[in-house]
Amino acid sequence: MHSDMLTPDFETTQNLDELHLKLEQINVKNGWNKPTPSLYPEPRQRYVPAHWRYADARAALHAAGRLVGTEWAERRNLILANPIEGNDYPTVTTMVAAYQMVKSGEKARSHRHTPNAMRIIMESTSPAYTIVSGVNVPMEPGDVLLTPNWHYHGHDNRSDTDAYWIDILDAPTVQLLGPMFFEHHPDAVEKTEKVDPDSSMRFAFRDYRPQLLAQPEAVPGVRMLGLGEGMVETFDRTAIGLAAGTVWKQPRKTASDIFVVVEGEGTSSVGGRQFAWARGDVIAVPSWIAQEHRAMQDAILIRVSDTPLLQALNWVREEK
Template sequence: MTSRAIADIRGAENLDDLYRVFNENHLTAGWHKKRSSLWPEPRTSFQPLNWRYAEAAEAMDRAGAWMSTEDAERRNLLMFNPVDDNDYDTVRTLVCAYQMIKPGEYARTHRHTANAMRLILDAEDGVFTVVNGIKLPMRAGDVLLTPNWHWHSHYNEGAANAYWIDVLDVPLVHRLEPMFCENLPGGHQEVTSVPDPEACPFVFGLERMRAELEQAPARADGTRRHRLDIDAHIPTVAVTYIDMPAGGRMAEPRTTASRILAVLSGAGAAQVGERRFEWTRGDVFCVPSWHAFEVQSASPALLLEVSDEPTLSKLGFFIRDPAQPK
């Protein structure tokens, strides 16, 4: 403190006088905080929300008539949660977006410290992404990884628009603050490798994942799950395929993890906290931290869940509500 602050403290005649000195010197009396910093259980202002693929695809098609990837670099629609002035984060640690690329377009090459993964919704032959020089086809139903600080770009040499869902841990990086981003000079990266997609660690093909699910034991609720082994490439998130039979019901208790679920096939409904909504192929819904949720399938369905559970587990912060059954 400055000598003036010491003089002001000595001249204080009551606590209110002291509080004014504290505030001027960027100090807060722990017994006189404006708001609590500790609470008995997790709380979040993030809301359960859902987004519809049909609406997003229509909107991106419409936007595509007026702007190209040259104009915007990425033609994407961010699914944001209306928390304060937020217009980016889907849940506290993850952002999800729909993206579209038209025939003949490419999305310029860049890299960043955030990790990314992509669930391909609709793409014909000739659509691909390049990750550190590795050419990967973008096939409907596949999941592609883009680990942090890997150069990546997207191309459409086919005859139809291509659509996918991006999930990134950008909000987590924002909060920890190690964000770096760099554009590749010239915009195009050279293709140096064209591997067999089924042997590439950045590709999880739909058919292979269906085979893995068939080998997975059915749970008591009838669902089968297969969690991708991606920790060596993206250690911050868990990616899990969930297979549900027609008439299936999956109920999950509150946990400290935040989740985003995308629908690969089928239709049904979800109850997340107090919010209920219908879902079908390509739709997305989010489960913020400390929200119980239930998913019901009206037909055989395949869902993809992305959660921040690995980050919380590594830090010792993943907690399941002990008052609710597993």
């Protein structure tokens, strides 16, 4: 409680300027003269559409392979921070994407954390694994692998080639809400010889590609296939097939998307920004920004969206 000596005398207040000063003394803000409104008629978006080229990231990671060792870096990765002033982490409001590389014969230590994570493999040859909760899960190009929250995971590249992939996590959401926990595995790299190519944590490209192409068209030239629906509560994964020449338009919606190009080439217009994309590229589509994608040749994209999180809160909206 405030003592009488510290509590302002509101009864003697003569004008609003004086009242505002006294409110500061009791650590409250007035609700009639806010510098910025707390409620507004539609979403405000500070993140911008963005595009990263795999060719650039691969070259940078190859250089980092000479300079950054996994023995002292938690992960050798390149964070795709949305290019707005003051930002060095989130790709979109709720998610972060990063390119990662594990060199031939190298291991990346096992850890676990409250953020959910996934990876989309760009280059990898057998035997190269993500170790998930005591199981070696193979990594092959185009594969989608999950590491749900609090599952130990590390990487073990026993092959004779370097492995490259794209990670996506909901860490920005966890940072915002606060329940962040992280710990290393006691064995540094979890020890196991068990290999499970059919792990529920793996969606092999060789399996989902034909399943996707066998789907009926959602709209002309566009096929969709959900990967592991319900396995992660905060973001989903959808394989999207675009036939050559297809133009796929999406209206403004409250969900944010991150696209990874698994196959093919094309262009995208997102909020008026134009991107030409190819295999391995990443495109950020923040919420409430219209998007249009055009396939120059048959293409497969993985769309990662925070729709499940918004659905749980009844915040999914789409412009009509």
